[in-house]
Structures are given as structure tokens and as C-alpha cells.
Amino acid sequence: MSESTTVTEPTSGLKVDRAYQQLKRMIVTLELDPGTNIDERELMARLDIGRTPLREAVARLVSERLILHTPRKGAWVSPLSITDLQQMLEARAALDALIARRAATLVTDDDLAALQKFIEEASKFPFDLEHNASLVDLDFELHSRIAKISGNTYLASFSDQVNSAMLRYWHLAGRADQALATWSGRHADLIEAITSGDPDWAEAAARKHVAQLRDNLRNVLV
DSSP, X not given: OOHHHHHHHHHHHHHHHHHHHHHHHHHHTTSSOTTOBOOHHHHHHHHTOOHHHHHHHHHHHHHTTSEEEETTTEEEEOOOOHHXXXXXXXXXXXXXXXXXXXXXHHOOHHHHHHHHHHHHXXXXXXXXXXXXXXXXXXXHHHHHHHHHHTTOHHHHHHHHHHHHHTXXXXXXXXXXXXXXXXXXXXXXXXXXXXXXXOHHHHHHHXXXXXXXXXXXXXXXXX
């Protein structure tokens, strides 16, 4: 392998990864509103990135359906869809129920301590719109950890995939005052059920948790 290959390819890959992560963050946090046109020049300046890495990042996000692209018409941030959301919630309800059942039979004391740290971390900042993004990050990490406790790598992967697709909706739900105010309580109830060792209680708590998210979204997604 030549010296130029060793140096150039990883550097290019890192630029694409950085552009992808930054642009995705702007989309899922709703910094770029649904329907916003993808203006290459503006984003190149804003992200301090070249055209090639930006286009590769956009292509990744097209494959994730966060960006739509039509030849000769350009690209834009995909709209929020009630139909997509309903399908995501159905998928998450089924996945979370199974994950919670399995996790309840496999959870350890170390897992309990790790899960409780999420609640402790959330208590370090106020439940307000300024910290909504931090709560969404904690939410994702918490559910990812619960999925890993289930002991099934495929369930964990599917769960992360669905939750990643739902991130924009989570950020939207977090704009509801009730959702922010009840975050710790709702997650503490879920953790209590999972760590009880009772799979039936854990499954019921998981389904209730998804139903609460659906109710919060009804208040903000019109």
C-alpha cells in the first residue's frame, strides 16, 4: 500500500463522516426544518467542508430517508409523516415489548446501576426547551442500553435503527412541556419494571412508555 493511499483515504473518510454527523444532527434536532432545501454552497460554508464530502454525506442521509432527492430538482429535508410515525411506533411497541421481557430476565445489579445513572444525569439540568436535545440524547442511550441487556444483538440493532429514524419526532415531542416535565418519572417507571425481574410487568411498562410518547406527539404533530 502506498504512502498516499494510507494518508489520503482515511482523511477523506473522516471528512465525510464529520459532514454526515453534523448534517444529520442539524436535521434530527430540527435545526433544519422539514422541507428545507439542501443548499450546497450554504452548507459547505456552514460546515467548513468541501463539495465532495458534503455530497457523500447527503447520499447517506438519502439512504436513511432523512433527505429526499430528485434529479434536476435538487434535494431537501424530508417532511415529517404521520404515516411513517405510526409505522415507527408500531415497530417500536413490538420491539420494546420483547426487549423489556428479555431484559427483565437477564438484568444484573450492574445493569441496574448503569440504568439509574441515566436518571441521575437527567437531574443535572432543568427540564426546559434549552436542554431538550440533551434529554433526547439520554433517551436514545437509555433505550440502547436496555436493548443490549436483552442479550439479543439483532433486537438491539433493530431497536437502534427504529429509534434513530424517530429522533426528529423525539425532538418534536420534547417541545411539549408535559413531555419534558415527566421525563424522569416515565423512565424511572420503565427501569423499575425491567429491574423487577417480572417480564409481564416489564412488557406492560414498555407498551405504556410507547403509548405515552404517542400521546405527547399528538399534542405537537398536527
